[in-house]
Amino acid sequence: MNETNLPRRDLVIAAGGLGLTALAGANLAFAQPAKAGEGGAILKSLKASVGANREYVLPPLPYAPNALEPHIDAETMxxxxDKHHAAYVKGANDALGKLAEIRAGKVDAGQVTDWSEKLAFNVSGHILHAFFWANLGPKSGEPTGELxxxxxADFGxxxxxxxxxxxxxxxxxxxxxxxxxxEPISSRLIVLQVxxxxxxxxxxxxxxxxLDVWEHAYYLKYRNVRADYxxxxxxxxxxxxxxxxxETMKGHTSQVK
Ligand SMILES: [Fe+2]
Known part of the structure; x- marks a missing residue:
């Protein structure tokens, strides 16, 4: 990708960090960078997941650990x-560092596959957790508006x-x-099982x-009964x-179609 075509940092965080780098690499244009106030709590959490030097950092929980009780208990949160998400942050930074050492000739290049797998696992774990905290909250209700x-339309x-x-x-x-x-290429909502x-x-x-369904997300309260969680x-x-x-993401990717 030509660096002069890079979208602003806000949109890189909003889109590139979540799988849209492939689109950018294909020179498909985004509409506009996020404006102040757009993206809401989720974009705020994602932006708090990256430090000033682009290192990954642990974003704060956007509410008290007991805010989701009785549905998700404070100890689990x-x-x-503090432990599981933090480990992914460390793992992501460690993988980036090790791959840099491989490029510098300090580590055997035969380790590229191992550290590439760790990079994908830990970056994905970090970003998904940052997303997860912000898509949860003590007040639920129902979807409204465009969503x-x-x-x-897409599920019946x-x-x-x-x-x-x-x-x-x-x-x-x-x-x-x-x-x-x-899925912006077809302008469609889909459910993935990862x-x-x-x-x-x-x-x-x-x-x-x-929704995180790793056992660490529910086992203290729900034991083996994931369906209740x-x-x-x-x-x-x-x-x-x-x-x-x-609404922010759909708006930013509408020109893809
Ligand atoms: Fe988790």
Missing amino acids: TLHH AKDLA SVEAFKTHFSAAAAQVQGNGWAILAW RNHQINAAWSSVPILV VKAFWNVVNWHAVGEWY
Whole structure:
């Protein structure tokens, strides 16, 4: 990609960090960089996930650890954010550092495959967690506006979407995520079922709503009954934040089509 075509940093964070680098590389234009106030709580959390020198950093939880009780308990939130998410941040920075050492000839180039896998795993884990905290909140409600309209158009109804998403979450083999994603090439919302943090991702797709179904996300409270955790999740979706993010992302990628 020609660097003179790089969009502003805000949009790089909003789009490139979530899988749209492939689109940028194909010289497909975005509409406009995010304006102040656009993107809402999700963009704010993503921007807080990158430091001044582009190193990855742990963003703060946007609410108190007990804010989602009784659906998600404070101990789980604290461990999940302070230990698990922090480990992905460290892993992402370590992988970048090790790949730089390989380029500098300080580390055997035979390790490229191993560190590339670690880079994909940890960057994906970091970004998805930063997204997850912000798409949760103590007040849920229901989708409204453009998002509600498009969910109905692409899934039949909001309820049909929830059923599809819940099944994807419940059926992840081992650790993974259910992800509602905007696929800008076809202007369509899709549900992805991702293993670990990166397996079964679809290029070009931008997360809109994500649910972590790794055991560390629910085991203290729900033990082995993941389905109950998935059911409780719908009580703590911050639909306002999700709707704001969706309208911003859809607007920025509309010229792709
Ligand atoms: Fe997690």
